[in-house]
Amino acid sequence: MKSLRLIVPLVVFLVIVVFLWAGLSRDPREVPSPLIGKPAPAFELAQLHAPGKKLGTADMKGQVWLLNVWASWCVSCRVEHPLLVELAKANVVPVIGLNYKDKNELGLAWLAQNGDPYRLSVIDADGRVGIDWGVYGVPETFVVDKAGMIRYKQIGPLTAEALQQKILPLVRSLQQS
Amino acid sequence: MRRLVAIVLLAVAGNVIADTALDARLRKLEEELRCLVCQNQSLADSGAGLADDLRREVRALAVAGKSDEEIKQFLVARYGDFVLYNPPVKSTTWLLWFGPFVLLAGGAVLWWAIGRRRSRRNSDDFKRPDGEATPQEAVEKARELLDSPLE
Numbered sequence: 001m002k003s004l005r006l007i008v009p010l011v012v013f014l015v016i017v018v019f020l021w022a023g024l025s026r027d028p029r030e031v032p033s034p035l036i037g038k039p040a041p042a043f044e045l046a047q048l049h050a051p052g053k054k055l056g057t058a059d060m061k062g063q064v065w066l067l068n069v070w071a072s073w074c075v076s077c078r079v080e081h082p083l084l085v086e087l088a089k090a091n092v093v094p095v096i097g098l099n100y101k102d103k104n105e106l107g108l109a110w111l112a113q114n115g116d117p118y119r120l121s122v123i124d125a126d127g128r129v130g131i132d133w134g135v136y137g138v139p140e141t142f143v144v145d146k147a148g149m150i151r152y153k154q155i156g157p158l159t160a161e162a163l164q165q166k167i168l169p170l171v172r173s174l175q176q177s
Numbered sequence: 178m179r180r181l182v183a184i185v186l187l188a189v190a191g192n193v194i195a196d197t198a199l200d201a202r203l204r205k206l207e208e209e210l211r212c213l214v215c216q217n218q219s220l221a222d223s224g225a226g227l228a229d230d231l232r233r234e235v236r237a238l239a240v241a242g243k244s245d246e247e248i249k250q251f252l253v254a255r256y257g258d259f260v261l262y263n264p265p266v267k268s269t270t271w272l273l274w275f276g277p278f279v280l281l282a283g284g285a286v287l288w289w290a291i292g293r294r295r296s297r298r299n300s301d302d303f304k305r306p307d308g309e310a311t312p313q314e315a316v317e318k319a320r321e322l323l324d325s326p327l328e
Binding site: 029035101127128130131137 | 213214216226227230231234253254255256257258259
């Protein structure tokens with residue numbers, strides 16, 4: 001009975017510690033997307049380099065691709081950009097850029113200055129498509145499979161770690177299936 | 178002419194009333210929605226660019242005749258339950274919703290158990306060390322002794 005009196009508060013305390021620890025170690029900025037495992041929201045947008053031409057989600061059917069949301073005003077896009085340039089050189093997966101709430105000429109100048117890793121960039125000047133995709137913090141990167149399903153979402157800048165450990169293995173396995 | 182003026186005025190007034198009703202409704206709705214950029218502010222209060230866009234979107238949906246529930250569904254489908262300040266009751270939120278009541282019930286049980294043990298211990302004071310109740314004749318004898326005049 002005496003030992004129970006010691007053990008019960010200790011167990012309660014440990015349970016509280018585990019909950020608080022788990023709660024504090026998570027990044028509140030990372031809101032899990034409800035879109036993972038769902039069909040990618042369809043869009044058909046003008047291309048940044050050729051505004052007369054369009055590119056839509058339908059055009060990407062049948063291949064695994066990445067959608068990278070970027071803007072010339074986005075500071076952390078500069079952080080991840082070298083990784084995207086390298087990824088483009090390796091030519092493992094097409095990356096479509098969604099130029100989010102940007103001015104065309106600023107976006108074009110930014111690509112000219114920093115390098116253009118995108119198969120194509122499309123213009124989402126008013127952010128409507130961004131809302132459909134649940135974008136809330138640029139940059140964001142989505143992995144879309146051959147059937148047009150969103151399989152993964154990276155919130156915030158890509159890191160070498162996320163790319164090597166999550167995105168590229170996922171892309172490879174999706175490409176084989 | 179006067180009739181025309183009256184009609185125009187009525188139409189304008191009708192519009193203004195409809196607008197303020199819509200504004201009030203949107204204001205109330207936006208206070209229940211979370212801004213994803215500055216997460217501790219509601220959509221109504223946030224000055225973030227995305228909040229502007231989402232307010233515009235919410236207004237467009239309301240003007241198109243969507244109900245508050247449909248508008249919330251629109252946002253939840255894109256951003257998840259996190260946009261709602263009032264989380265829905267479902268299996269993953271049972272702990273959140275019912276946990277406090279479980280804790281309250283646990284506390285009540287504990288309180289009752291401790292109280293019961295304490296009152297039993299108090300009644301033990303009237304028992305002999307071997308646990309048996311004081312026999313009736315002993316009580317009688319004690320009473321007799323107490324009642325007898327002092328010598």
